[in-house]
Structures are given as C-alpha cells and as structure tokens.
Amino acid sequence: MILGNDSTKTKILLAAGPIFAEKGLRRTTVREICAAAEVNLASVNYYFHDKESLYLETVHYARAKQNTRFPFPDWESHTSPEHRLRGFVTTLLQRITVLQEAPWQVRLMMNEVLNPTDACRTLVQEYFQPVFERLLTIVDELAVGKLPSDVRTKLGFAIVAQCLFYRYSNNVALMLIKPSDQVHFNMEALAAHISDFCIVAIKRGHWENDASQTASGFTR
C-alpha cells in the first residue's frame, strides 16, 4: 500500500514523532497525537493496533530519516586520519547537538539509549554499530601500533562519550561554564577541541599492551 502524505496513517506517524521525542512514550497521550494529526481518537488503534506499536514504528521511521541527513563525509583515500577524525566528530556533533535545536529524530533515539525499549536493539544494530565501526577504523589509523580489541573499543567510546556529553548534560554544563566563556563552546570549537584531545591521547599514548601505563610511566 502506498501512502500519500495526507493519508490518515502518515498524518499520525508524522505528528507522533516530535511529541514522542519531547515527552517520551509514557507521558505522551494518544489524544494529543490525534489532535496534532487532526484525526479521530480511534485512528491510532485502528491503524497501529495500540500506542506502543505506533511508537516502535516512529522510532523506525526516525532512524531511516536520520541516515540521509548529516551524512558522514566520504573521504578520499589520501586524507589523513586526523582530518577524518575531525570530520567524524564534527558530523557526530552536528547530528546530536542540542544547541541548534536537534530534530525530533535525534531526541527519539537518545531517549532509546537512556531508557531502552524494544526498539533499542535494532537501533543499535542498524544505526549505531556501522557508525561506530567507521570510527574505529579511524582510531586504528591514528594509533601507532596494532591495538588490542578492548582498547580499540575504549578509545572509540572516549570519542563518542565527549560528543554525547554535550547533549546529555547540556543543561548542567551550561551552569558550570563561566558566562564569559560560553562563546568558546560553539559547535566548531567543541569539535576542534574534542578531536585534538583524542588525537593527542591516541597518538601519544602507549596502547599496544593491555597493562596500565600509569604504574610504569608516571611518578607517584
């Protein structure tokens, strides 16, 4: 069945997205969705069986949409890993940043990360996993030697963590930043800082062996 943008089913789907994203599954009411979609109250149950099934379809729709927006750059082969990482971090920040009023698709997926429902597993497999693998290849190129599998993952997490921080903890972060400094926390500056921070750590750290480097290299 091909659905036009004005069909009742798609009207519901499009209206439900932003509302679910803002208030989560539990706090949004079917009545609110139907009012926004300008359809009858019973339509949700008619087309989606129940509220939760509509939510699952909404998450699926959000993921599909977000794949085409802010695509990761397709670098030429001679691009340095430093440049690639900078591009990766920039794109990731663009996708998730709250500063520029993140689209509801992002909010929806973030909610899934923080408070997973049944939609979370496929979200990771089909959306996060490929992106993360891509990041890890950059990490491999940056590192001097071959990385142990777990260290590789930890380094990838370190990069992602810093990007996510400015989304999850944005409210608190703003309270901890001196007002006169807030100019320096725009997206470009943050992307540059995070990239530089991780590049230094990955290139200069000794990650080849599992053992901690603190015990050997640092004074107590």
Added chain:
Amino acid sequence: MILGNDSTKTKILLAAGPIFAEKGLRRTTVREICAAAEVNLASVNYYFHDKESLYLETVHYARAKQNTRFPFPDWESHTSPEHRLRGFVTTLLQRITVLQEAPWQVRLMMNEVLNPTDACRTLVQEYFQPVFERLLTIVDELAVGKLPSDVRTKLGFAIVAQCLFYRYSNNVALMLIKPSDQVHFNMEALAAHISDFCIVAIKRGHWENDASQTASGFTR
C-alpha cells in the same frame, strides 16, 4: 521537629527515594509510595502538600546522603596529580557506575541531569560545582602551562564525559563490546584507562593558547 526513623513522614521519604529514582517523577504513583511506606494514601498530601514537593525533598535528601558516601580521597600534599586524577576518576566511577547496582540516590540525580526539574539548579550548585572545581585543580597541576579558562573547563568535561558515558550509555555500550572483551570493562580497568587517556592528552597537548593545534601540528 525531630523525626524518628519510624515516623510517618520519614517512612514516606525513605520509601519514595528508590521508587522515584527507578521510575522518575511522572511514572511513580502516590499509591505505590504509600504502599511501600505502609502508610495511608492521604499521608503524602498531609505531610508534603503534594507529590512534586515530596519529590523535591527526596532529591534534597539524596544529595545530602551521597556527600558522605564514596568520599573523594583527601590526598597528602606530595601526591602527584596523576595519582590524584586516577583517584578522582575511580571515585567518580564508583559513585555513578551502574555495574554495581547504583544506589537510588545516584539514579535520582542522574534523572535530574537528563530531565531537569526545579531541583536541578541547587543540585548543581551544592553538589556538582564543588566536585568539578576539585577536578579542575587536578587538571591545572597536570597541564604544563597556565590554561585558558574555557580550555580548563573543556578538559574537565572530557574527563567527566567519559565517566558518565558508562552510566548513560551502558546498555548500548554493552551491545557494542565484543563478548570476549567484556572482561576488560570492569570498573578498575575503566578507571585506569580513562585516567591514562586524559593524562596523556592533558600533558602532551598544547593547551596554552586558544588556537586549534590541528591546523599547525597535524598533516592534512
């Protein structure tokens, strides 16, 4: 008024904490709290006026309690900043980690960070701010030169971000870690890795000037 542990008011306060922490303000019901506290349904409104006021008092209580548990070590003056950072990261991870079944006080405060209510501002001022300042003094000692104010904050965020990641994104992280690697993601190993990662980046990076180091130092 001095309240015994068996008074109705404290019974409510103690019962409400874990429930609010697990389900958030909206999804917990007054009936559930009263059942857990073994008090009458009307007692919440009698002692706390309404549900939200009880929630605010619960957050306040949680913050007060958490200050005494997992205290940050009081290092001797000759302790190296590397060692202090390791201790800081370890304590922070201990406080917030989900692996060891975080106490409800932590969950409650995390919920406030992600979905701030009126309780968030005082939480930051009286709890997060002092801890963060403490971290920044360690960062200052680690860095080679004097840090610009905004860079100082960014470096502090970098450390906090990596600790928070393993709490906020724990579910997703577990799906991205190879099963055979999961042994290496225990608390001690993570604390060591995060510390080492940040120590290398802070000590070896050139953070004195505002300008990005990528443009000058890295090849394209």
Added chain:
DNA sequence: ATTGCATTTAAACAGTTGTTTAATACACTT
C-alpha cells in the same frame, strides 16, 4: 440503485491518577 467494504466518527468503557473530605483515633493539657 445497491451491495460490500474500508474508513471515520462520537460515545462510552474500564482503569488509574493526584487530591480532598469528613469521620475517627489518639495524646496531651486543663
């Protein structure tokens, strides 16, 4: 025109929610 079927609609249902009420029980003072 009539049939058949998908869609839409208003209304009702059954359950849960936070809050209020009015009656009762209790401890303490006078």
Added chain:
DNA sequence: AAGTGTATTAAACAACTGTTTAAATGCAAT
C-alpha cells in the same frame, strides 16, 4: 472528665488514561 489539636483512616472525587464499540460515512464495484 472534658476539651483541644494532631494524626490517621476509608471513602469519594474529578480528571485523565488507552482502548473498544457500534453506528455513520464514503466510495468503488456490481
């Protein structure tokens, strides 16, 4: 013993929830 103020209780209230129902509507095929 009577009075007073606090604490507790069961019940009810009013609003809101997701879902269901049964009737009405639209519309293409017969």
